[in-house]
Amino acid sequence: MAGEKRNIKLRIDNVKKIYNSRNGEMIALNGVNLDIHENEFICVVGPSGCGKSTLLNIIAGLLEPSSGSVYCDGKEVKGTGTERGVVFQQYALFPWMTVKKNVLFGLNLQGIKGEEAEKRAMKYIKMVQLEDFVDHYPKELSGGMKQRVAIARAYAVNPSVLLMDEPFGALDAQTRTQLQTELLETWEKEQKTCFFITHDVDEAIILAQKVIIMSARPGRIKEIVDIDIPYPRTQETKMDPKFLELKNHIWGQVYQEYLEVRK
Amino acid sequence: MKEKNKGGKIPNKVWLLISFAVAMVLWYLLSLNPKTARSFPNIVVTLQSAKTMIERGVFWKDIQSSLISVSAGFVLGFILSLPTAILMAWYRPVRNIIEPWIQFVRNIPPLAYVPLIVISAGVGRKPQIIVITIATFLIMTITIYQGVINIDETLIKAARVLGATDKDIFLKVIAPATLPFIMTAVRLGASVALTTLIAAESTGASAGLGMRIRSLNNSFESEPMLLYIIIIGIIGITVEKVIKFLERKLTGWQEKREI
Numbered sequence: 001m002a003g004e005k006r007n008i009k010l011r012i013d014n015v016k017k018i019y020n021s022r023n024g025e026m027i028a029l030n031g032v033n034l035d036i037h038e039n040e041f042i043c044v045v046g047p048s049g050c051g052k053s054t055l056l057n058i059i060a061g062l063l064e065p066s067s068g069s070v071y072c073d074g075k076e077v078k079g080t081g082t083e084r085g086v087v088f089q090q091y092a093l094f095p096w097m098t099v100k101k102n103v104l105f106g107l108n109l110q111g112i113k114g115e116e117a118e119k120r121a122m123k124y125i126k127m128v129q130l131e132d133f134v135d136h137y138p139k140e141l142s143g144g145m146k147q148r149v150a151i152a153r154a155y156a157v158n159p160s161v162l163l164m165d166e167p168f169g170a171l172d173a174q175t176r177t178q179l180q181t182e183l184l185e186t187w188e189k190e191q192k193t194c195f196f197i198t199h200d201v202d203e204a205i206i207l208a209q210k211v212i213i214m215s216a217r218p219g220r221i222k223e224i225v226d227i228d229i230p231y232p233r234t235q236e237t238k239m240d241p242k243f244l245e246l247k248n249h250i251w252g253q254v255y256q257e258y259l260e261v262r263k
Numbered sequence: 264m265k266e267k268n269k270g271g272k273i274p275n276k277v278w279l280l281i282s283f284a285v286a287m288v289l290w291y292l293l294s295l296n297p298k299t300a301r302s303f304p305n306i307v308v309t310l311q312s313a314k315t316m317i318e319r320g321v322f323w324k325d326i327q328s329s330l331i332s333v334s335a336g337f338v339l340g341f342i343l344s345l346p347t348a349i350l351m352a353w354y355r356p357v358r359n360i361i362e363p364w365i366q367f368v369r370n371i372p373p374l375a376y377v378p379l380i381v382i383s384a385g386v387g388r389k390p391q392i393i394v395i396t397i398a399t400f401l402i403m404t405i406t407i408y409q410g411v412i413n414i415d416e417t418l419i420k421a422a423r424v425l426g427a428t429d430k431d432i433f434l435k436v437i438a439p440a441t442l443p444f445i446m447t448a449v450r451l452g453a454s455v456a457l458t459t460l461i462a463a464e465s466t467g468a469s470a471g472l473g474m475r476i477r478s479l480n481n482s483f484e485s486e487p488m489l490l491y492i493i494i495i496g497i498i499g500i501t502v503e504k505v506i507k508f509l510e511r512k513l514t515g516w517q518e519k520r521e522i
Contacts, residue, residue: 085425
């Protein structure tokens with residue numbers, strides 16, 4: 001996979017974001033430049049408040065940059081688009097809809113209805129192994145299951161880019177490991193460009209081809225670390241000396257930024 | 264909160280009977296004591312007073328009249344509160360201008376402004392409905408407004424990234440997400456409509472449960488008075504049960520139940 005010539009899927013071009021608050025201006029992102037290739041798996045790590053989520057929201061089209069632009073397939077991003085799917089940390093499932101209706105939501109909005117929609121929804125519900133829960137409401141599901149539904153819902157509209165904002169952050173360690181494995185399996189099956197935000201350095205290394213380390217406020221890219229550990233990666237990968245070396249390095253960098261924030 | 268499991272073997276329906284029996288015994292004791300007997304006449308005599316009121320030809324008319332005023336006021340209050348609440352949540356100027364006054368008027372007992380309404384609207388059905396409309400409008404507007412502004416914003420974001428337009432978001436996200444608050448508003452509104460009844464019917468009504476209680480007071484007939492009070496209570500609890508049933512049917516998907 002590595003070394004192949006691939007198209008640039010997302011180009012983040014000198015993106016700045018300034019928030020106006022009561023205490024004056026707050027620079028959340030101060031000139032971020034990044035090219036993300038097609039089907040690349042990128043993880044972004046950095047201390048809280050470094051602008052990771054802001055960057056994701058700008059790529060998603062949910063926020064406008066103060067200056068600079070994001071390009072998806074060469075076209076400037078203006079607002080949301082179904083080629084860019086988002087998975088939120090808080091699941092964001094519609095609580096009044098069953099699992100199936102949640103997954104159908106995006107399909108129906110695209111005008112895909114009836115049997116075709118049903119078939120596609122069921123395909124992704126099976127992918128996340130929730131076929132026994134199609135008619136359950138979110139309140140009847142565990143956190144891990146809710147996030148699986150959210151992932152199925154995002155996949156169902158077939159985006160080429162998947163933006164994930166600490167999707168496993170609220171889950172317990174076992175569920176998180178399980179979902180990481182599942183996510184990698186689906187990513188290897190249905191290639192998509194993944195932009196994944198996390199606090200967890202282990203998670204970043206196990207998932208990503210490239211880890212982006214962001215600096216403390218105002219957010220910028222501090223370092224891009226290539227993770228040249230071959231897939232498929234498993235939990236044993238975490239014992240690999242290369243893994244430990246990368247972890248040591250990335251963790252040190254993030255911790256330095258964390259100390260910056262505390263100052 | 265976890266209930267302590269004392270008496271856990273007794274089913275709820277039996278508890279209800281026990282509670283009823285306790286209240287009856289208490290009522291009976293109060294009716295024996297000469298000091299309290301004037302407020303709490305004998306149970307049988309109180310129930311029998313229904314016959315007297317029917318014979319006077321007012322019993323059913325009173326119930327009917329009150330139900331008409333309460334329903335009309337409630338329905339009008341609801342129809343006005345829904346768009347007001349949504350406009351308040353949507354547009355800052357609307358909210359900033361209206362909200363302080365809603366909070367202000369809400370804390371004034373309706374009985375206080377009834378005379379002013381009678382001066383303009385005259386006596387009869389009209390002022391009754393106006394008083395109940397005002398009271399229900401205030402409580403329902405505040406409740407629905409709170410619901411709309413507390414909608415989880417990530418739900419709207421999630422819908423947007425799945426391709427929803429503004430119209431989709433309003434109809435498919437905001438409307439269903441607000442439904443639990445609308446149901447709560449309906450329940451609180453119905454309760455306020457009934458508690459405002461006495462004030463509403465002090466507007467020179469010719470019939471009605473509230474009006475009759477006041478007139479029976481003037482003739483010191485405490486038996487039918489107590490009966491009428493109990494009837495208001497029965498109507499209240501019946502309405503609440505019906506609305507709660509609808510709430511469970513319509514918004515059973517909620518994670519938590521509030522208020």
